[in-house]
Amino acid sequence: MGNLKQAMRKEMWYLLFILPGICLFVMAVVIPLIMGARYSFTNWDGVSNTFASIGWDNYVQAFQDPGFWEALWNTFKYALILTILVNVISLLLALVLDSFLPFRNIFRTIFFLPSVISIVLSGFIWSYNYSTGIPTLLSHLGLDVTSPLGNPDYALFGLILVALWQGVGAPMIIYIAGLQGIPNELHESAKIDGAGSGKAFWYITLPLLAPSVTINLLLVLTGSLKVFDLVYVTTKGGPGFSTEVVSTYIYRTSFSSFKGGYGMALSMMFFLILVVVTVVQMSISRRREVEM
């Protein structure tokens, strides 16, 4: 008994160290979340000091709001395409850059570099590239192109390309680390058993890389579902609602249409959707992981 008490005392001491973290988390996340939840049941306009409680009206309205569902559809389209592309491309890059390639450190740096600059900056760079840089370049080859961001049919893909350019760096690093954790003996013995590189990849590399796949899918998917800054600085949801994602829709509702309460209700719904997506995805990919 005394032993346990002593152990408790020892452990309690470590708890003290997470206190600042918990304090920050509570102040920056939990308290605003609770306050937001409270506002979502009011008709607050976002500015005035007076508002009234209106029960579940905001949530009822949200379910009947075609703008919200369209934004949700755009968000998932963006997030799913981006998640698949980022993971495929960063895995391919990792495979190439993990092999014995000359200058591989230089290449790793080059592919990682776009992740270093801020999203806002890359949004501006690419707006310029799309509208001026690339058309001018291609006009020398006699091609006449216009910015995809100015056309509702291509704007979302234009954004995906920017996010892809910037997003492959970090997952690539995780994949490289994962690849380096796979013992070489496995590959050697597979080779002796007559497995080709395709089979070795499918039966050895991929299963052992599954933890990296899980974390990368999760990070990219949740990150891209919450996309705001990139859309806001490049297209603001336009042209013609084609890049309106949930976060820009919420922003527009709360701040331009002065419906703070309704915006909060939309945020709460989006929060729940994100939680569900994360839980489902975690449980699916965890199943594929193999213990070493």
Add this chain to the structure above:
Amino acid sequence: MKKLMPLGLCVLLFSLVLSACGGNNEKPAANGNTNAAVTNAPANTATEEPVTIKFMHFKSDFTDQIAKIVEQFETENPNIKVEVQPVKYDDYYTLLKTKLAGGDVIDVFTLNAGFNTQLFADGGYLADLTGQPFLNNFDDNVVKGQATNGKNYIMPLNANPIAVFYNKKIFKDLGLEVPRTYDAMIAAAEKIKAAGKTPFALGWKDGWTLTMWNTRDMPSISALVDGQPDFFEKIETGAAKFADNPAVRTTIEHAQQMFELGNKDQLGVDYNGVVDLFAKGNVGMMYMGTWPLPDIEKKNPDLYNNDLGYFPYPFSNDESLNNLDFNADASLAIGSNTKHKEAAIKFLDYMSSKEGGDAWVENIKSLSYVKGTSTDIAPAIKDLQPYFDNGQTYDSQLYLAKTTIDWRAQFDQNLQNLFFKKTTPDKIIADMDAWLSKNHK
């Protein structure tokens, strides 16, 4: 004992931090005491204590120039320091709203007369300026025009004509007259297109460039052609519908025509891009306020000095209606929670003096509302002088002044869909009315 050491250190550090804060708090109190002690002697030392006021403005394109004006003010009032915070216009009102709702003190900030001022006045964030002597430096009509519910919460500052820049050389080469009606402008644009040049520089990638045009075209037509000056007042409460106003359809048609006669990649090029394009001299016309003037001067002084013309935007086919749209730009407000009201009023005093007004004209290249200030900002502005002299100006924004719901963003996005044939004018009007039924007050 050893374990208690770090804990003790933490406590010590924490108390140090706290005491540092406390120390700061004590300082002004101590100052107050000494001041109180010497009040019998020179009384004005108490008021001359240096203060810092915060000034937030949305003219971020003119950050340096405004800093220069503020510097002038500071040299005249050595006891007042001004902390200037420029914010990009697109984000300005969001930031201002967040700051004020969060209880931040901003002593002086810019506002647009009309619904924005209304909103902040209703929220109780603005100090009442009614009857302040500096308002006498302005024309009575202007002061009255910018009043909210009969009270003055803002001081008028500068105003801009919003009109159409045109390239005189292109017009002369093609034998074109300055168009005075909408049809004449489109006919001229088609001739420019036929000559292989760009008729309109649009830059509609930026939200505000398209919004700026359609929130002037539509109210002007609605009020002056179709006789519905209170249309936007009515949609605020849902008393009117977009389907009932023929001006909506006209504006949609105008938008489509301008889009087709615009530069390449109309929704992909932004404001800076079109100013560039226009300055290169291959574009016939550009609908804009006076703010690109310094840019054009820098990029193509020859065009700026010799070939740049400016004509009122002809929204209708009735020449007598197509007056010059002259809009208030920035106005100044004082935050109701300011602790340095005297210093803030001194700041407004300076900005409303002839010196301050001239400083705005000279640096910002815009016209000042202060009586007696100069209007000589660019050669192109001379083209507008007859309209000022004959009183042929109007303010299209007054028709929007009482509307706080944001129909603009919805309308813009619908127009963008129309440009790519994803919707029809009928569908736009139906969508706007559906939106209105959910969003009116």
